[in-house]
Amino acid sequence: MSLPAAAAADYALHAHGLGKQYGRLVAVDGISFSVRAGEIVGLLGPNGAGKTTTINMVLGVLQPSAGQILIEGVDLARQRSRALAHTNFAAVYAALPGNLTVYQNLRFFSLLYDVADGVARIEQLLTEFDLQRLRGTRSGALSSGEQTRLALSKALLNRPRLLLLDEPTASLDPSAADTIRTRIRTLASGGACGILWTSHNMYEVEAICDRVLFLSHGRILLEGDPRALPAAHGAASLEELFIRLAREPLVQPPAGARASG
């Protein structure tokens, strides 16, 4: 059942009965989940679980076969442009054009997102992400860490209410990754936006996510606090639980943890 409009507006993201099917192949199988403002939700699962398909549907670049996506209470299918104005993302597979400089990329995307104070916002983000000295450097010539900082700067250009981060720290050294995690945590704790975060780094997920969703074969197998879930399922760590779920999906979750499908 879809949420009433007033209730849906309390969520940065609310997905209901979301599904994607390619012929007979079911990539995402009617999942429902929400991300509240100020909350960081981890989307976990093995390769092929449906994480990227889910993210692509939320980004509006893939049309769901079923279900509804509300971003800040706005129906993505009906008011695509308005819904996406509240959203932004950074993903390892969507590098920014390498033939534009750091500044040019940010200017290009600030205009695409129709940011009114684009120039001032860019200067603020260049400073915040330590990119001022690289502003004239082509993005393709940046190191992985610098590209990640640029991608995050671009992701924050329009002050999104919903931020989708697909392995944002995958190519960073531990120190740089920690800095980025702290920034993201600060951003979320200010209540400015809800964040949907995918990562294969379980230590990171435990450290930063308020809640996680385990996806396997397009279904949500498990949902809960990443610090409490391992003990609740008799696993020594989140990583061990992940491996177990990836190899053998849970049939009957113990009491105390919510499971959905």
Added chain:
Amino acid sequence: MKLRPIAAIALRQFYLMRSSPTRVLPMIAWVAVDIVLWGFISRYLNTVASTGVNFVASLLGAVLFWDFFTRVMQGVTMAFFEDVWSRNFINVFATPLLISEYLVGLICTGIVTSLIGLIVMLTLATWLFGLPFFSMGLLLLPFLLALFLFGIGLGVLASAMVLRLGPASEWLVWPIPAMLSPFVGVFYPLSTLPAWMRGIGHALPPSYVFENMRSVVAGHGYSASGLLLGIGLALFDILLASLLFTRVYRYAVRSGLLARYSAESMT
């Protein structure tokens, strides 16, 4: 439609041209070579033929018009190809950008890049070979307008084709003007063609431009209704091409094609 997203598409192309002379050079070099080559051929034909036909005006004029049309089409497709080459579709289409804004942005880019080529061609043709184009004054505008609009329509159509068939189909785009040229009578009257080719020619806006250009050069004036028909057809082509692009885009979103452009290696 909002102005900023439209400006973004055009600004991106400006950034790329400013940073790389190799992008600007082809816009100028090819048209310059064409004008010089055909200028000398026309001049030579004027000296050996005693038909009374001014080859500089008819041949070189035709080359100039045809190159202009080709540049417009390429201006639109090149802006689109930037997103193909840089695998930028997810980044662009995950924004609030409307398809209409994207297409208008491509068209604005086509206007600027084709104007650069046009200025170079007009300058060279007038200065080196005395092509009396400027003597046509405002009459030049409907001729250029019909070609400009058709170039946009074809550019949008070619972009839709690449979006649907994938980046490898890019090579199908470049020969399109050459494939059309026999049907539109760039260098000869449509009456030269067999009936079936003439029928196709009448459906293509450039035919009306070249028929009227030859008529003007021969001192017979031009057919306003013919030029209007050419402009009307070109507008209709833009409408059809835009509808096709929108349809292909929706298919690409529905089928996952758009996402796969950037994320083939992802889970």
